[in-house]
Amino acid sequence: MLSKNQIKLITSLQQKKYRDQHQLFVAEGNKLVSDLIKAKAEVEFLIYTKEWKECNSIARKTKINNRIETDENQIKKISSLKTPATVIGVFKIESKTEDENNIQNSLSLVLDDVRDPGNLGTIIRIADWFGIKHIFCSRNTVDLYNSKVIQATMGAISSVNVIYTDIEELILKYKTPSFPIYGTFLEGEIIYKCQLQKKGFIIMGNEGKGVSQNIQKLVTNKLYIPNFPNGEAVSESLNVSVATSIICSEFRREEF
Missing domain, CATH: 3.40.1280.10 (SPOUT methyltransferase, trefoil knot domain)
Structure with missing residues (x-):
């Protein structure tokens, strides 16, 4: 389950100053999270429900150290969506350079x-x-x-x-x-x-x-x-x- 500090961190990332401070951002939803993982975006931690894990192989096949299985009530506490997703990823912000x-x-x-x-x-x-x-x-x-x-x-x-x-x-x-x-x-x-x-x-x-x-x-x-x-x-x-x-x-x- 999510700790109080993790909930505080994730909800704080809805504000730019904390995204800048921690160099982290939040992505919600199966397609968005899956696409970021496939693109090798660096995952800080992944939060999901049991139902999502059972239906999606990416959580099992991808090496992610910090995985947190939780329930819908806790997902609602950290989600910015009106209808919370069953998976939320916290990703590191990567530096961008010109080619x-x-x-x-x-x-x-x-x-x-x-x-x-x-x-x-x-x-x-x-x-x-x-x-x-x-x-x-x-x-x-x-x-x-x-x-x-x-x-x-x-x-x-x-x-x-x-x-x-x-x-x-x-x-x-x-x-x-x-x-x-x-x-x-x-x-x-x-x-x-x-x-x-x-x-x-x-x-x-x-x-x-x-x-x-x-x-x-x-x-x-x-x-x-x-x-x-x-x-x-x-x-x-x-x-x-x-x-x-x-x-x-x-x-x-x-x-x-």
């Missing part, structure tokens, strides 16, 4: 102050689907290890390298005449008419304010996703994760 060669020769996403956890998690899933290996986040972007972000990634967090950095310095570091910096703007060129490259940064802005002024100045290729019929008034702009999906799909379509 400069990969970055210079492929597409990467750059997120300029994306604040909604669901949006960040969905964008990570989108990147994974379209084979984008790097996402760079401004320092004000929502924390990767926020429980809502983790849930929204549906395990894709193990496949995409998410790095928090000064994105202005990052862009200046890689920006060259042959390395385009893409961004979406109302005054941009219609994306369906553009010849898109296989490398560069795709910048996605804040949900309410879009791409910040200092980053706008660094964009070399302004793109526009038109509504239909083109030019007709619509109620509101696209959600940032939806826009990311459309843009990534169009970039990959160019490769077929």
Whole structure:
């Protein structure tokens, strides 16, 4: 069974300051936990019910030192979900580094102050689907290890390298005449008419304010996703994760 100290630790990890302090994060649910374990994420400890253990071989086949079998009542005490899962993993936060060669020769996403956890998690899933290996986040972007972000990634967090950095310095570091910096703007060129490259940064802005002024100045290729019929008034702009999906799909379509 879980000790009082373990319950206190796990519940504290719902706050960023304690995730930073302990360098740990929590993942809940069979698919998410299983995907992280398969991706060789380092497990601090694994908590599960007897029923989960009997139905899932990963707990038996994987070498995990700290395993805790408990009951549904204790799971409820530590879960951040309305309907608690039958397995919870506490994982170590690994340090992320840039693969400069990969970055210079492929597409990467750059997120300029994306604040909604669901949006960040969905964008990570989108990147994974379209084979984008790097996402760079401004320092004000929502924390990767926020429980809502983790849930929204549906395990894709193990496949995409998410790095928090000064994105202005990052862009200046890689920006060259042959390395385009893409961004979406109302005054941009219609994306369906553009010849898109296989490398560069795709910048996605804040949900309410879009791409910040200092980053706008660094964009070399302004793109526009038109509504239909083109030019007709619509109620509101696209959600940032939806826009990311459309843009990534169009970039990959160019490769077929």
